[in-house]
Amino acid sequence: MGNKTAQYYLKNGQISDDEFDLVINANTNGLPVTINNPLAVTNVGSSNNIDLAAGLLTGYSHINKFGYSGTDINGSATIWDDSGTTPTYPYVAASTIAVTSSNALDNTKTILVKGLDQNYLPLEETLIVGGAASTSQFVRVFRAQMISALNLGNISITQSSTVVAKILAGNSQTLMAVYTIPAGKTGYLIHFAGSSDKANVSARFRLIARSFDIADGTFAIKGLWGTQGGNPINYTYAVPLVFTEKSDIRIDAVTSSTCGVGAIFDIILVDNA
Numbered sequence: 001m002g003n004k005t006a007q008y009y010l011k012n013g014q015i016s017d018d019e020f021d022l023v024i025n026a027n028t029n030g031l032p033v034t035i036n037n038p039l040a041v042t043n044v045g046s047s048n049n050i051d052l053a054a055g056l057l058t059g060y061s062h063i064n065k066f067g068y069s070g071t072d073i074n075g076s077a078t079i080w081d082d083s084g085t086t087p088t089y090p091y092v093a094a095s096t097i098a099v100t101s102s103n104a105l106d107n108t109k110t111i112l113v114k115g116l117d118q119n120y121l122p123l124e125e126t127l128i129v130g131g132a133a134s135t136s137q138f139v140r141v142f143r144a145q146m147i148s149a150l151n152l153g154n155i156s157i158t159q160s161s162t163v164v165a166k167i168l169a170g171n172s173q174t175l176m177a178v179y180t181i182p183a184g185k186t187g188y189l190i191h192f193a194g195s196s197d198k199a200n201v202s203a204r205f206r207l208i209a210r211s212f213d214i215a216d217g218t219f220a221i222k223g224l225w226g227t228q229g230g231n232p233i234n235y236t237y238a239v240p241l242v243f244t245e246k247s248d249i250r251i252d253a254v255t256s257s258t259c260g261v262g263a264i265f266d267i268i269l270v271d272n273a
Contacts (some may be wrong), residue, residue, distance in 0.1 A: 052268070059270060059271040060268060060269065060270055060271075061268075061269045062266065062267070062268055062269065063179060063266070063267050063269060064264070064265075064266050065142070065176070065177055065178070065179045065264065065265050065266075065267070066175060066177065066262070066263070066264045067079040067080050067081075067175050067176045067177030067178065067251065067262060067263050067264075068081075068175040068260065068261070068262040068263075069083040069084075069253070069260050069261050069262070070082050070083045070084050070085075070166065070168060070175075071083060071084030072084075072258045072259055072260050073087075073253055073255050073258070073259065073260070073261055074255060074257060074258040074259075075087075075254065075255065076252060076253070076254045077252065077253060078177070078178065078250055078251070078252050078253075079176075079177040079250075079251045079252065079253050079261055079262065079263045080165075080166075080174075080175065080176035080177060080178055081165070081166035081167065081168050081171075081174055081175050081176060082163050082166045085163070086163065088252075089176075089178050089250055090162050090163075090164060091140075091248065092159040092160055092162050092164055093139070093160070094117070094118035094137045094138065094139040095137055095138070095159045095160050096133040096134045096135075096136070096137055096138070096159070097113060097125075097127070097133060097134045097138050097141065097157055097158060097159050097164070098133045098134075098157075098158050099111055099113070099127045099128070099129050099130070099131070099144075099155060099156070099157055099158075100129065100130055100155070100156050100158070101129050101130065101151065101152075101153040101154065101155050101156070102153035102154045102156075102169075103151075103152040103153025103154075103169070104130075104153075105152050105153070106129045106130070106151050106152055106153050106155065107128075107129055107130035107131075108128060108129065108130065108131070109128070109129045109146060109147075109148050109149050109151065110126055110127070110128060110129070110146075110147040110148040111126070111127055111128075111129055111144055111145065111146055111147060111155065111157075111167075112124060112125075112126050112127075112144065112145050112147050113125055113126075113127060113134070113138070113141060113143075113144045113157060113165070114141070114142060114143040114144065115138045115139070115140045115141035115142055115143070116138065116139050116140040116142075116180055116182055116183075117136060117137060117138065117139060118137045118138075118139050119183060120139060120140070120180070120182055120183035120212075120245065120246045121182060121183050121184070122182050123136055123138060126147065129151075129155060138159065138164075140180040140248075141157055141159070141164045141165045142165075142176065142178055142179050142180060143165070143173070143174055143176070144157050144165045144167060144173070144174045145167070145172060145173040145174070146167065146172040146173070150170060150172055151167055151169060151170065151171070151172060152169060152170075153169050154166060154167070154168055154169050155167035175262075177250060177251035177262075177263040177264070177265065178248075178249070178250045178251075179248075179249050179250070179265075179267065180246065180247065180248050180249070181243050181244065181245050181246060181247045181249070181267075181269070182245065182246075182269070183245050183246060184245060184271060184272050185245055185269045185270060185271055185272060186242060186243065186244060186245065186269070186270050186272055187242070187243040187244075187247065187249075187267045187268070187269055187270075188240035188241070188242060188243075188267060188268045188269075188270065189207075189237065189240055189241040189243065189249070189265060189266070189267050190236065190237050190240045190266050190267070190268060191235070191236050191237065191264075191265060191266040192205075192207060192223060192225070192233070192234075192235045192237075192251075192263070192264070192265045193232065193233060193234045193235070193263065193264040193265075194225060194227070194232065194233040194251070194253075194261070194262065194263045194264075195227075195230070195232040195233070195261065195262050195263075196227065196230050196253075196255065196259045196260065196261045196262075197230060197259055197260040197261075198230060198257070198258075198259035198260075199229050199230045200229070200257070201230075201255055201256055201257045201258070201259040202226065202227065202228045202229075202255070202256040203226070203227055203228075203253055203254070203255045203256070203259065203261055204224065204225065204226045204227075204253065204254040204255075205223075205224070205225045205226075205227075205233065205251060205252075205253055205261075205263060206221055206223075206224055206251065206252040206253070206254065207221070207222045207223035207224070207249070207251055207265070208220065208221050208222060208249075208250060208251075208252060209222050209243060209247050209248060209249045209250075210247065210248050211243075211244055211246075211247050212244070212245065212246030212247060212248075213244070219248075219250075222241060223235075223241075240268070243267075245272065249265075249267075251263040251265065
């Protein structure tokens with residue numbers, strides 16, 4: 001990498017032992033380049049993606065969101081654990097959260113809740129099922145997982161009596177295709193995948209988002225995919241979709257008949273300058 005070394009190589013069809021500059025990373029003009037931007041990395045298993053997952057790239061992080069309908073969808077619903085009871089995911093003003101279970105045997109088990117505080121900054125808090133409410137206020141909850149033991153009943157995470165996350169019995173973690181970009185960061189969505197579990201049903205997947213800067217809070221469609229016969233969708237963005245801080249993002253599904261649906265999306269988060 002810039003060091004001179006004497007080796008034999010072909011030069012104009014002849015063997016030469018001239019010294020030359022060895023450049024490992026070069027552009028089409030032969031000039032060295034620095035590869036330090038994970039947004040440009042798309043190959044699975046690339047070193048930059050591994051460094052990103054390991055948290056070794058300063059100012060960069062990654063979130064993988066995965067959701068599955070809590071009950072089969074017949075019509076339109078957000079893809080999350082409580083889709084049968086609350087088809088459209090609810091957004092609630094900042095408040096404390098409480099955790100309860102449909103099975104009393106889950107009481108005293110611990111659960112980790114992840115989301116954003118009232119300033120849209122990342123927030124995590126460990127709570128006791130059936131115990132006291134959180135000491136912090138959450139404006140968004142986008143993931144929760146059991147810590148001490150498997151949940152035997154359905155775990156409900158509520159804000160102001162509204163269920164904002166749910167862990168179905170035996171899952172130990174939420175399955176919600178819902179996310180909000182934290183304050184001070186920009187999100188680059190690089191990948192989407194969707195699937196359904198019935199061969200005779202058609203399904204459409206709607207990637208929708210709203211910017212925090214829009215006064216009326218209108219969700220706009222950012223991507224739409226359709227599938228028939230249970231065939232999965234797998235789409236990688238050659239150029240990532242850009243979402244500003246505090247933007248709400250979710251995946252809704254529309255089905256022609258009753259079926260279960262799932263969705264996955266990946267976002268690279270970059271600290272704002």
